[in-house]
Amino acid sequence: MTAKGWLTPTVIAVVALVLPLILRDPYPQHILIMILIWATLGTAWNLLGGYAGQVSFGHAAFFGLGAYSAGLLFFHLKISTWWGLLLGPLVATAVAVPIGLICFRLRGPYFALATLALGEIFRLVFTNWVSFTRGAQGILILSTFPTKVPYYYIALAIWGLAMFTLNRLINSKLGYYFVSIREDQDAAESLGIPTTRYKMYALLPSAFLAGLTGAFYMNYIAFIDPHVVFSLGDISVMVILVVMMGGVANPWGAPVGAAIYIALNEIFRAWLGSANVLAFGILVCLVILFLPNGVMGELGQIRRTAFRQKPAAAGGGQK
Amino acid sequence: MSFFKVKNIVKNFGGLTAVNKVSFTVEKGEIFGLIGPNGSGKTTIFNLINRFYPLTSGEIYFQGQRIDGLPTHKICELGIGRTFQVVKPLKRMSVLENVMAGAFLHTSNIARARARALEVLDFCALAHRKDMEAKSLTIADRKRLEIARALATEPKLLLLDETAAGLNPKEQEEAIAIIQKIRDAGITIIIVEHVMKIIMGISNRVLAINFGREIACGTPREIANHPEVIKAYLGEAYA
Numbered sequence: 408m409t410a411k412g413w414l415t416p417t418v419i420a421v422v423a424l425v426l427p428l429i430l431r432d433p434y435p436q437h438i439l440i441m442i443l444i445w446a447t448l449g450t451a452w453n454l455l456g457g458y459a460g461q462v463s464f465g466h467a468a469f470f471g472l473g474a475y476s477a478g479l480l481f482f483h484l485k486i487s488t489w490w491g492l493l494l495g496p497l498v499a500t501a502v503a504v505p506i507g508l509i510c511f512r513l514r515g516p517y518f519a520l521a522t523l524a525l526g527e528i529f530r531l532v533f534t535n536w537v538s539f540t541r542g543a544q545g546i547l548i549l550s551t552f553p554t555k556v557p558y559y560y561i562a563l564a565i566w567g568l569a570m571f572t573l574n575r576l577i578n579s580k581l582g583y584y585f586v587s588i589r590e591d592q593d594a595a596e597s598l599g600i601p602t603t604r605y606k607m608y609a610l611l612p613s614a615f616l617a618g619l620t621g622a623f624y625m626n627y628i629a630f631i632d633p634h635v636v637f638s639l640g641d642i643s644v645m646v647i648l649v650v651m652m653g654g655v656a657n658p659w660g661a662p663v664g665a666a667i668y669i670a671l672n673e674i675f676r677a678w679l680g681s682a683n684v685l686a687f688g689i690l691v692c693l694v695i696l697f698l699p700n701g702v703m704g705e706l707g708q709i710r711r712t713a714f715r716q717k718p719a720a721a722g723g724g725q726k
Numbered sequence: 727m728s729f730f731k732v733k734n735i736v737k738n739f740g741g742l743t744a745v746n747k748v749s750f751t752v753e754k755g756e757i758f759g760l761i762g763p764n765g766s767g768k769t770t771i772f773n774l775i776n777r778f779y780p781l782t783s784g785e786i787y788f789q790g791q792r793i794d795g796l797p798t799h800k801i802c803e804l805g806i807g808r809t810f811q812v813v814k815p816l817k818r819m820s821v822l823e824n825v826m827a828g829a830f831l832h833t834s835n836i837a838r839a840r841a842r843a844l845e846v847l848d849f850c851a852l853a854h855r856k857d858m859e860a861k862s863l864t865i866a867d868r869k870r871l872e873i874a875r876a877l878a879t880e881p882k883l884l885l886l887d888e889t890a891a892g893l894n895p896k897e898q899e900e901a902i903a904i905i906q907k908i909r910d911a912g913i914t915i916i917i918v919e920h921v922m923k924i925i926m927g928i929s930n931r932v933l934a935i936n937f938g939r940e941i942a943c944g945t946p947r948e949i950a951n952h953p954e955v956i957k958a959y960l961g962e963a964y965a
Contacts, residue, residue: 599802
């Protein structure tokens with residue numbers, strides 16, 4: 408990578424590392440952690456949905472499995488929920504294998520429909536299998552750390568891992584193959600790309616990262632129940648909206664989308680109450696209408712509008 | 727052992743027999759033409775060779791190995807590349823990236839795939855378009871991109887499906903030049919084409935089919951004068 412290519416990530420890393428030293432209140436620190444959680448989950452979704460074009464409507468399944476892996480470790484075996492950071496992603500990945508093997512053979516919307524069902528199946532199973540999961544009562548643990556700062560750095564490390572994984576994958580042969588499959592599966596197949604196998608190569612790390620995020624969520628929030636972590640609306644669909652807002656198939660799409668989502672959530676919740684989701688929904692509609700490639704995807708366009716420049720292509724240039 | 731051999735292949739779509747007991751062999755280094763009126767089964771034969779559709783019955787051999795039954799990507803790996811009549815550019819990728827997607831078949835190294843792709847683009851006279859998005863290409867350039875992408879997989883046998891359809895006479899001349907260059911590079915070609923100037927001008931042998939059946943096979947001159955072929959194209963009165 409060129410020196411310039413390293414500049415942006417380095418600046419962001421430095422800012423991210425010193426941020427909790429500047430924002431010392433727990434409230435802004437909580438917001439930052441929530442942004443990191445959503446940025447990681449969004450990055451996981453973007454790898455599969457954005458780059459490989461396999462739209463998942465059920466990432467809550469992987470997220471929830473990660474969370475419950477951590478929670479149940481403690482509940483049944485009295486083992487620290489932090490081991491969930493290891494077990495959670497593995498369980499999520501293991502569940503992803505048969506799903507991929509079955510659904511990726513089919514064309515069209517089958518994968519999306521199957522993942523939609525998957526999330527709901529897990530929500531119902533974890534709600535009703537009370538002896539194993541405690542059902543709707545959920546799982547409550549005691550927080551490990553009294554302050555938010557350690558959580559922040561752990562969340563930052565997990566997000567860093569997600570960004571690193573995404574960048575390594577998309578800047579390799581796999582990335583080219585993912586996008587080829589998204590653009591035209593027949594063409595990809597006739598170019599010698601084993602499309603079923605490469606869709607798996609996108610699904611497995613995506614499920615792994617979603618599971619990891621879920622396991623961290625259990626540790627941080629210290630309470631989970633099936634309706635929260637397996638939620639269709641609040642997790643599965645929301646993660647799609649977050650990535651669409653930020654930019655599908657753009658490495659910075661998920662983090663930017665997550666920042667906008669969480670910030671708006673906090674701002675609107677104060678004076679709109681539960682209608683704050685509506686505000687976010689309207690904003691998503693506007694983004695789809697005017698910035699179809701998301702905020703990061705249309706950055707050039709946004710800059711030109713903001714600085715009132717005519718687009719270079721129109722031959723005008725600066726006034 | 728022939729280089730490529732199709733034996734008694736049949737394809738039924740429900741009650742319709744699209745390809746009915748077609749057999750032919752292609753020798754290494756030749757250009758083999760496949761002609762027939764619209765809907766006669768030419769593209770279906772291509773789709774059977776690279777297994778977009780499974781055969782109803784019959785056998786296909788490539789370099790002595792039976793290949794019907796292998797998945798599409800495996801057939802490409804063995805060395806059979808193809809282009810599509812209805813072009814399938816990877817739209818939101820640049821021309822270079824399209825060709826790189828093909829070049830990755832034989833390397834996992836990005837720099838090497840790029841170098842190989844640039845070579846192929848040069849070969850197909852498409853290098854000046856390398857940074858354009860594939861969706862903004864003209865139809866002539868899209869047809870050429872199809873060829874470039876297939877060539878990047880380094881095929882031994884190339885299936886060209888109507889690469890000259892919809893091109894103006896000048897573009898057709900260029901297409902012929904590229905096809906001849908491919909043959910001169912040692913790649914065997916099976917070509918489906920409606921433009922008779924191309925088929926008759928460059929094919930070594932031609933197979934004519936109608937309603938999924940072979941009606942004639944031979945040199946371009948024999949085919950052009952064959953009464954069955956004339957009947958299929960122009961009607962009984964001219965045969």
